[in-house]
Amino acid sequence: MIQIDFNIALDDSQTADSPLFDEFELGQMLDHTKAQIIQFLQTRLGDLRCPSHDQPAKVRVDGVYNAETEQLDFNYHIDTCCQMFLMQAIKTLNQS
DSSP: OOEEEEEEEEOHHHHTTOTTOOHHHHHHHHHHHHHHHHHHHHHHHTTOBOTTTOOBOEEEEEEEEETTTTEEEEEEEEEOSSHHHHHHHHHHHHOO
């Protein structure tokens, strides 16, 4: 199983004035989104280990939720034990 860390922030400049901002619903939406990302990453990378070092990949998901546009922009950062395994992880992650 791979380690997945999340660093998702709210765009505070938008949420303070938004009459539609509901902290509970936003929390539920972010939790649901995290669960979907975890499922996707575990499906793609969960069993993958470096053939040379027998280490799993680690993934950090950084993102910002914009309440005005109701969009979550995020990026994956993959940490591996070596460059060859990084290339393999990226290839596996991008396969359809």
